[in-house]
Amino acid sequence: MSQSVPTDTQQSVDAPTRSVGDLLVSLGVLALGGYFAYGAFNISVAQSYSRVGPRFFPFLVAAGLLLCGALLLVQALRGTTALPEEGEDVDLDVPPDYRAVAVIGASLVTYVLLLEPLGFVLASALLFWGVAAAFGSRVWFRDPLVGLVLALIVYLAFTRLLGLRLPAGMLAPLGL
């Protein structure tokens, strides 16, 4: 795998427009490389016959990330950017809708916080509702109901038939 500056990325038409996002991503990769390098110094090393201790691979990864981050930074500064991934459900002509991303993110955070207090069934129904809403579904009545039924079926199937433990939460008094 050659590490030379790739020439096969898409030169954006109205170059050089620098994308702030690309810039931030390259800085993120650099920061990650820095973190791995810093972390590698904190791994304690015991004597071993291999002469290659627990720090060797971390340093390799850190060096690789720093190099890639630097090359990405150069690309970002030059305004070279790669095209986002295409897909059947994806329309690249519309500007990214970060509100939808935020709604999903919020649903996931809520799920983590409420899974154990509320129980699997209710938390999952909420997650289902939130994600469906982020995808633009506005059938307020249907979505939470579908989520609730789905979660209930899954819950019963897995706790009863397979003996898995899932949090019952607020539904515990119902004997579920």
Added chain:
Amino acid sequence: MEALGALLDGFAVALTLPNLGWALLGVTLGTVVGVLPGIGPALTVALLLPVTFRLDPVGSFIMFAGIYYGGMYGGSTTSILLNTPGESASIITSLEGNKMARRGRGGAALATAAIGSFVAGTLATAALTFVAPLMVDVALRFGPADYFALMVLAFTTVASLLGSSVLRGVTSLLLGLGLGLVGIDLQTGQARYTLGVPEMLDGVNVVIVAVGLFAVGEAFYVASRLRRGDQDVTPIRGGVWMSREDWRRSWRPWLRGSLLGFPLGALPAGGAEIPTFLSYALEKRLSKNRAEFGHGAIEGVAGPEAANNAAAAGVLVPLLTLGLPTSATAAIMLAAFQQFGLQPGPLLFQTSPDLVWGLIASLYIGNAMLLVLNLPLVGLWVRLLFIPRPLLYAGILVFAALGTYSLNNSVIDLITLFVIGFVGFLMRRYAFPVAPAVVGMILGPMAEQQFRRALSISQGDPSVFVREPISAAFLALAFLAIATPLLAPLFRRR
């Protein structure tokens, strides 16, 4: 043919009504649990162990084998349809499989996976029947240096996953390698990059990473750029079934996948992922439709799926002949043998021929049952894609969360899943391919441990990697795999 007679006796055991019932129960249960990420065959067998304690061992093992094979089928179904691999061996399947499903070719993808699994499973079981002792002799010659060289060869797969930008692909690979470093270093017991979280000491689970990057990341990304209005996605295009063309393009990958999968699965430290990687890279190289790879090439489903199932049978070689468990499921089957007071190993074939040959016969039967069960379901499964997008993605996230949580009943795992999912979103948004990260995460730790083991045994002498013939051969192959695409244009220019 001594083995043939014993096998016939085995069929006599496996074809009794109760044992057929256990096989059917096993494959059904296996398919169901294989569908969920996290809840794999290993966990299922473990949960059923106490229940089967009082059953007859032959019936129990026939059921366990059914769960094992069924799990492989179930895993590929969700990989293809929902881009949510149920376990690490079906990650590669999702690359081309999901693309096919999105193009309305989900039926053909599922069918080639099912038939390929059947072909590979049957061939590999036949190999298990007749050449198991031979395989073991070869497998035991593999030392750490040879394994390291094998990992290097598998790493060349990444080259076929890089996407349009080498730089971005390599960055993704490094991210995966970095994630693979998290946890206790096996060789020295030192913690690395655990952020002080005790749960991180065991490392990040690769299934969580795959589901996070593939399924959760995709949900974020699609939501951000949802195609509004008419959905021009047709769940079915050009018939549910495989076309003549599909058959023509599938049968060679099935056979090649089986040939790769069985011996690599039989290696004590091989695992089922490596043959799927190698099969994918090989099919891409050999295919006349190379441009189609990355957009839903059927060879990219047929080969890895066959390799995956052949490897599953290969894993039984060291288990039955040496008592060597080489996968999580095999480890639990070993525990099950011990629960019944049986000691797997060289003597098992003599002490319990009924059990061993009944088990092997039931593998043939289980495979056939899975094919019969799954082919009619293909049409039904494909209908999953008729579900409106909001409900489909909501359902995927609920299942991803369920599977992840039930791995350890740990909220930390859920947080990991969601954070990695968001990283997956950023990677898609900024055109980084996600597959190299997953490959790096699986191969990185194995390569590192074997590398250091080899050097430790040789007391720091790096020449072991070229002195050992197996290792040298693999390294040469890896060199060729990387060098030929680079050098080919030079020759062509003349």
Added chain:
Amino acid sequence: MRFVSDRWLSRFLVVGFAVAGLGSAQTLESLRIMAPASPGGGWDSTSRLIQSTLQDTGIVPSVEVFNVSGAGGTIGLAQLASAERSQGDLLMTMGLVMTGAVLTNNAAVTLADTTPIASITAEYEVIVVPADSPFQTLDDLLAAFREDPGAVSWAGGSAGGTDHILVGLIAQAAGVDPAGINYIPFSGGGEALAAILGAQVSAGVAGYSEWAGSIESGELRALALSAPERVEGIDVPTLIEGGVDVELANWRGLVAPPDLDDAQRETLISVVDELHASPEWEAVLEENGWQDFYRSGDDFTAFLESEDARVGEILADIGLVGE
């Protein structure tokens, strides 16, 4: 399915007990056992066998086993120590490996934060070489080891585990610096066994039952067992017979949360006493090839302390734990 049958069984047994009039203060109606490892491992199978024996004998009518896996059991340990004020119905399976894991992982919660109940089983470690190895006896192996410690590679389980500890103790007794052993950790007995069968390493260490099949079929030569004296049914000399003054039992035991009152502690100890005395448990030990290793109450507490000190010392000598 299991859920239903358990509940049914427990009801049945509760009724049985009431009728038999056995419900004294010393009995427990239900018990939870935490296996601090994933399903399939040693702690898990020990927990489940205790579960089935307790239920079958009726010592405790309803027993539930649950897994909290991770970090050599220290995740489970932390959860046990922080369990809400205990009902006196929670036990955790643990063993020698956990004392090491607490140290190597630098865990915040240690075994001092628990109420020791009893040790129940043990397994001795065996030292093997491949059948065609030049080492015929323990002496041969140790002579080579003393001459050039690095040239003798030992395969075993994870770094800092029982196998590693034993190699460290042998080095110490044989006059070799434990920091100089060439120990090759493998994940799980399977991979290590393959490495020894393929003669990739000089010697291997594991619990006897793990490799019993290959030893009995003659593919591996067992040189020594880490037991204090010969074990019935195992035709292998002890380390002590071979002139190495080391014994090491890979024992397993049970501990409870830290905040028990005396009555709760007594009840749990008496439950394990009863388990140990039952013929059913004897059968379990025999089936699994485990040695009886019973120490309960204060005996166990003292034993735990001494093992903790011994393991800490050797891990420091090996260089895995800073002092």
